[in-house]
Amino acid sequence: MPELPEVQCVVDTLKPINLKEIEDVIVLDKKLREPVQNDLKSNLKDKKILEVQRRGKFIIFKLNNGFIVSHLGMTGKFLIQKSIIENKFNRIIIKFKDNTYLIYNDIRKFGFITYENNMEDNKYIKKLGIEPLSDNLNGEVLFNLSRNNKKNIKQFLLDQSYIVGLGNIYVIELMYLCGIDPLSKAKDLTKDICNKLSSEIKRILTDSIKLGGSSISDYRDANDKEGSFQDNFFAYGRKFDDKGHKIERIKQNGRSTYYCPICQNNNLT
DNA sequence: ATTGCTTCCTGAGCGC
DNA sequence: TGCGCTCAGGAAGCAA
Numbered sequence: 085m086p087e088l089p090e091v092q093c094v095v096d097t098l099k100p101i102n103l104k105e106i107e108d109v110i111v112l113d114k115k116l117r118e119p120v121q122n123d124l125k126s127n128l129k130d131k132k133i134l135e136v137q138r139r140g141k142f143i144i145f146k147l148n149n150g151f152i153v154s155h156l157g158m159t160g161k162f163l164i165q166k167s168i169i170e171n172k173f174n175r176i177i178i179k180f181k182d183n184t185y186l187i188y189n190d191i192r193k194f195g196f197i198t199y200e201n202n203m204e205d206n207k208y209i210k211k212l213g214i215e216p217l218s219d220n221l222n223g224e225v226l227f228n229l230s231r232n233n234k235k236n237i238k239q240f241l242l243d244q245s246y247i248v249g250l251g252n253i254y255v256i257e258l259m260y261l262c263g264i265d266p267l268s269k270a271k272d273l274t275k276d277i278c279n280k281l282s283s284e285i286k287r288i289l290t291d292s293i294k295l296g297g298s299s300i301s302d303y304r305d306a307n308d309k310e311g312s313f314q315d316n317f318f319a320y321g322r323k324f325d326d327k328g329h330k331i332e333r334i335k336q337n338g339r340s341t342y343y344c345p346i347c348q349n350n351n352l353t
Numbered sequence: 354a355t356t357g358c359t360t361c362c363t364g365a366g367c368g369c
Numbered sequence: 370t371g372c373g374c375t376c377a378g379g380a381a382g383c384a385a
Contacts, residue, residue, distance in 0.1 A: 087378055117361070117380090141379080157379055159363080173363085192362045194379060234355080244380080251378050300378065301365080337357065340376080 086156045088216065088249025089292035089313065090303050091141050094162055097306035098136040098143075101164060104180040105132045113175045117157055118196035120176065127199040128152070128178065140212045140248030150201050153208065157194025159302045163187040191302060213246045216285045221247065223279030230278065233270035238336050240270035249289065253298060253320050256342050258284055260319035265348045266334070266341045276352050291316070319343060 086094070109125040121127070132148040143162070145152035154160075163169075165185045168177060176188040176197055188197055200206060214220045214229075229246050240246060241255045250258070259266050261284045262277060273281070292298060296311030300321075304310060319342045322331045329344045 090378065115362090155379080157361095158377070190362095191364070192377090192379095194361065239356090242379090253378055298378075303378065338359085339379095 086141065086160070086297070086303055087251035087254050088138075088141060088289050089254075090297035090305075090311065091138050091143060091156065091249075092293050093297045093305045093311060094156070095136050095138045095143055097309075098162060098164070098186075101133050101180070101184075101186055102135060103132060104182060104184070105130065106178055107181045108179040110177040110179070111175075112177065113193070115193060116175060116190065116196040117155070117194050118198055120197065121199060124176075124197070124199055139209055140215075140244055141251070142208060142212075144203070144209075150199060151203055152197060153200055153203075153206060154188070154197045155195050155208070157190065157192065157196070159191040160195030161187075161189045161302070161304055161308075162306050163189060163304075163308055164306050211245055212248045213244060214248065216247050216249055217289060221282055221285065223275065223282040226282050227273065227275050227278040230270040230273045235270050236266070236336065237264055237268050237270050237273065238266050238341060247285070250285070252339050253300075253317070254285075254288060254292075256320045257288060257318060259341075259348060260325070260343060261288065263348050263351060265350050266336065266343050268350055272350065274350075274352075277350065280352065 106128045109128050111120050114120040133145055134148055135146040137144045137146065141155060143154045165187055168185055171189055173189050173191045174187050175190050178186040203209060230240060233240055238255055241250050258281060262281050264277065292313040295313040296305065296309065297303060298313040299310035300314060318325060319331055322342060325331055325344050329346050331342050332345055334341050
């Protein structure tokens with residue numbers, strides 16, 4: 085579900101919890117992707133939230149002592165509430181000393197929250213690749229990363245150890261925008277396509293963040309507000325593109341790919 | 354070392 | 370109305 089823009093919008097809307105102190109943690113369901121730690125409550129009690137950051141699709145809450153690391157999976161949400169709004173998918177409730185709440189709500193339970201004493205060598209974070217909105221990503225870096233890479237291009241872009249933050253939707257959109265045949269291999273990318281891809285990655289992610297991300301069904305920010313970037317999709321979920329070309333839908337590695345066989349042929353026009 | 358299939362979980366939407 | 374099927378912003382874990 086949430087890809088980089090959605091996670092960034094959650095992080096941005098979590099700003100009001102900065103400097104709040106945790107009074108209590110109520111675990112309603114321990115069976116998340118990463119089972120809720122037995123000592124989560126004791127580790128979080130009396131801690132102060134200093135800052136909320138994003139790394140890839142992970143959310144990192146920096147505390148005065150230690151960190152919370154979280155991933156939203158497909159349907160995870162963080163919601164700031166003045167009083168608890170009952171919902172059967174609320175999984176963890178963090179109560180602050182000012183009597184406001186941070187709710188972790190997750191229908192499918194593919195997300196998680198863990199407490200970490202330090203972030204050095206964190207098993208999730210240490211595997212992550214380049215932040216696409218940083219200067220560390222450019223066409224040349226992308227070209228070098230994809231050399232000799234036999235993965236198909238979609239798998240390559242989805243792999244969080246190369247570039248972080250892209251998920252199924254944005255990869256589909258990017259391949260459409262750059263005229264990339266989804267059946268081609270990463271090593272088939274030319275320098276020109278890598279340059280184009282790099283700039284389109286930055287543009288589409290930035291544009292989506294401005295529009296509050298994409299809400300397909302479940303995604304909401306910490307204020308329970310929807311994004312609107314889904315109105316700007318060129319390929320994902322469409323039957324025809326803007327040119328009237330039929331959009332084909334195929335399965336790649338178990339996930340849907342929408343693409344235009346006419347336009348997506350790896351030739352820059 | 355890679356590739357690709359299955360798994361975790363719940364709900365929506367479809368055809369019959 | 371209800372059943373059975375497929376699909377859904379992710380990604381670890383496994384077998385081949």
